[in-house]
Amino acid sequence: MYELLKKIDGPDDVKKLSQDELKLLANEMREALFNRLTKIGGHFGPNFGMVEATIAMHYVFNSPKDKFVFDVSHQSYPHKMLTGRRNGYIDDEHFLEDSGYTNPDESEHDFFNVGHTSTSIALALGLAKARDLKHDNENVIAVIGDGSLSGGEAMEALNVAGDMDSNFIIVVNDNEMAIAENHGGMYENLKELRISNGKSSNNIFKAYGLDYIYEEDGNDISKMIEVFKKVKDCKHPIVVHIHTQKGKGYELAEKNKENWHWTMPFDRETGKPTFDFGNVKSYTEMTVDFIMDKAKKDKDFFVITPAMPGAIGLSREQRLELKDQYLDVGIAEEAAVAIASGAAKNGAKPLLVTNMTFIQRSYDQISQDLCINNNPVTMVMNYSSFDGLTDVTHLGIFGLSVFTNIPNLVVLAPTSAEEYLNMLEWSTNQRQHPVMILIPGNEVSHRSADVDFSDINKFKMEQKGEKTAIIALGDFYQRGEELAKEINAKFGYTPTLINPRFASGLDEEMLEELKKEHSLVITLEDGIIEGGFGQKIASYYGTSDMKVKNYGLKKEFYDRYNPEELLKELEMTTSQIIDSLR
């Protein structure tokens, strides 16, 4: 087991192997991928597809002098195995040493910590620019999947690359998929290029001024070595368009590429997940039910997503059922927001769906294209919580600081299933406001909730008490409830408990009212404190006698943390807050 792989301490050891041994190495690497992915999950399809190309890259180029930049870097596991990090795959005790993305802290063969799409060409262009200023001569190689090409940042960089006159190699790994199926006119062109074996005169890369070479057998090591040898030390920018099979080497994944883009721990024989999700209906399932029902009832309603139907688990069958009430624009967060704004302007009712970390890319479009124009778009953001995605590149904890400070945008933070669904219904029917709704990151709660949210910034006092008022936002409401109970139990009085519902503004009337019988306001929010919800309240009470204590995360790039541990570190568990109140 892993006989060859165990001898690979770095790229030099790859270069020593014969062509036959390289093929055996590929098999061992797939076994190593199975070992890790069946046990702790991760990106499946992208890594299984890139085994051969990665071996060839390390065989031909001299990393780290020659520099590889992987897009999203969810396909970089094979690269990691070949650059001294095989133990993260073959030795269970070392799994957690390797992140799921490239990481300069792990290895000199990694140049960037990335996780968002469409960045590799631009980042690599920067490496090349510095190389040229220094009159160095290494190869710089950007690797990007076909799905990521539709992102604005990638195309901006293609255009800049077209102006270069020094070494720059862009490996386009075409597996005919984004996470889900690709969307957009360029994918017809990629298909033409594949069919014509790269000969089609209609060629998007050449249109950007780039040289171009095609290799159909992206999973054939010898052919990949040949093609990389051709372009090595090339003195101008060139695209190496390779055709690979996503999920290659696992029949289930080859057949259902979307489901096997990323996987939870699973059983290799059956492909089934190896743990039980339980029977609780999740917030995402509710969202899907809402969508399917709403679409039937209201023909002006449609779902729009930048390649993230999976953010709420909208299946391929459901998408087909929605027909023209579903629009996947491909990886293109900026265009998604602008299109939604335009559609709302012309009378449609768009519901935009993705993860909080990805919508960050459209800050400017949300501000300018949407909110200046005040069009009624509803944006539903999954993973808006500290508890969910904990990779530094996928944190949802910045959303409050980014989006609650945009004028006109109504940011809603529901505290229960009922409130979430009522907010969805209200928002998709109203015609006055752009709205962002944060899907709770905690377990599904049930409480009765209002149905009308048109009284913007009206907080809800759930429990009227005295001395201390707890304002607990969104999915931290249950923490507020718990704290209120503990205060009662420990200090013998009933504090006031408020569900603000609106994260983007203050209920000044209620805040004034609180001054009468309260001397302390505690705010709880699921995000960094800086720029978020609680600081607005601290500022509001700044010149009064009211004391304000803001609880939330620190402005920091946390990485792969244990959520409960983090709360302890931040001294914001209920018992710690009680202690500090003493």
Add this chain to the structure above:
Amino acid sequence: MYELLKKIDGPDDVKKLSQDELKLLANEMREALFNRLTKIGGHFGPNFGMVEATIAMHYVFNSPKDKFVFDVSHQSYPHKMLTGRRNGYIDDEHFLEDSGYTNPDESEHDFFNVGHTSTSIALALGLAKARDLKHDNENVIAVIGDGSLSGGEAMEALNVAGDMDSNFIIVVNDNEMAIAENHGGMYENLKELRISNGKSSNNIFKAYGLDYIYEEDGNDISKMIEVFKKVKDCKHPIVVHIHTQKGKGYELAEKNKENWHWTMPFDRETGKPTFDFGNVKSYTEMTVDFIMDKAKKDKDFFVITPAMPGAIGLSREQRLELKDQYLDVGIAEEAAVAIASGAAKNGAKPLLVTNMTFIQRSYDQISQDLCINNNPVTMVMNYSSFDGLTDVTHLGIFGLSVFTNIPNLVVLAPTSAEEYLNMLEWSTNQRQHPVMILIPGNEVSHRSADVDFSDINKFKMEQKGEKTAIIALGDFYQRGEELAKEINAKFGYTPTLINPRFASGLDEEMLEELKKEHSLVITLEDGIIEGGFGQKIASYYGTSDMKVKNYGLKKEFYDRYNPEELLKELEMTTSQIIDSLR
């Protein structure tokens, strides 16, 4: 004078004119443009180039049923003249009724209030999507300049458009320029298309799956009418690539397109501005001097800009002199940040230059590509102030709320020429932090300043006093000084005056120290209060006895305001603050 134009109350009146009259109308419209622009300034080249095409659009299509969406909309003056708003051009008393951009509040012929680039295709796609859902049948026409095509949002939308199968018309107004010269591989392709009269088989639009038609004489009304008639009611997406002359009809502007993209009020005979800038050396001039000097001394240093050398007034001659130490990536804020990050990672010292309002587009790249990776890039942002650009689409007042909440990013707010230059020097030499420097928006001040800022978040106490501490950030420091003097004069004690220098963190030691002899902290900042600098201080003192009063702008989309009047409205002039202290 304006005989024909005075009869145009809307597009129907355009349709009544003969071809000869349409030509006379074009002449009158140019006169009207001169009338407005010589007197109050505005976008020159884009409007002079689009007169004929706009007449033809209104002649052929039926606005507002057929819907025009203009990119940036800095070329929409002719459209405004033909849609009931001629008085904004021919009658000086009505100039201020019209904004410099499209505006739905002005007319039903405008659909969006826009000012940033590269948005028109996506916004128009939204209109078309809603049309299709409603089974309506109007034409939707996006107009975009060649310069704006390089922006990611535009290319994302081209890709989405390629998937459509209903009416969608993209007019690419190719005048061979962005504000400055174009940059990027696609511009070679546009040139090929122009030279081949649209016949080149290498065609970026076709590569995106779009139908395509070329018209060389974009300034010939008859030909433009012909081409628009051809595409009207087309049932699939099509690009109408037209070649126009930027600044057509004014020799000076035809010869120097960059300088005449936008103009201050000027004398028509000489082209000279009609008011005196004075002799004070501006912050932008200092920046240019710094750059030219630094580039000579340090070969790792380079300037990178997303098509905005004009943000600091870097001339064509200076750009040429900088050679490979200058990189204009075209309109591509996202790629610009990522390229700068990559270059810094590989040892270069990039200085990124643009306006605050435009860098908003790269929030995600600054957070992910740059700050997670903590690469030493310096970003210099002009118009980071409430006093400067006052169009709602170009406000610099959101920068503090957007960028001070990103971990690792050091946001520096200088208070004088000396401090600004020292910060530039320090930042471009250090290798530890991504840094954003806000160019002051007030008159140039001179004060001695530190040269080392490596003690991150170390505030500077400029005057030690008692009772009240004024923390005055960046270009509001001088307001803080004035307030300190007035407090002394009116209340007979010396307040403490602090220049925080760092907008992105707190000097907790100093804040603790203040508790001893102060009961009130006043913060002053040049931006919205929400999410900005002062609220961090209010939160810090939340549970202490210190009172905190935050002064700044409200979270609001202000539009074309008088800066001094706005401060009065916000009750934050020095005398108003003094009154509130009584």
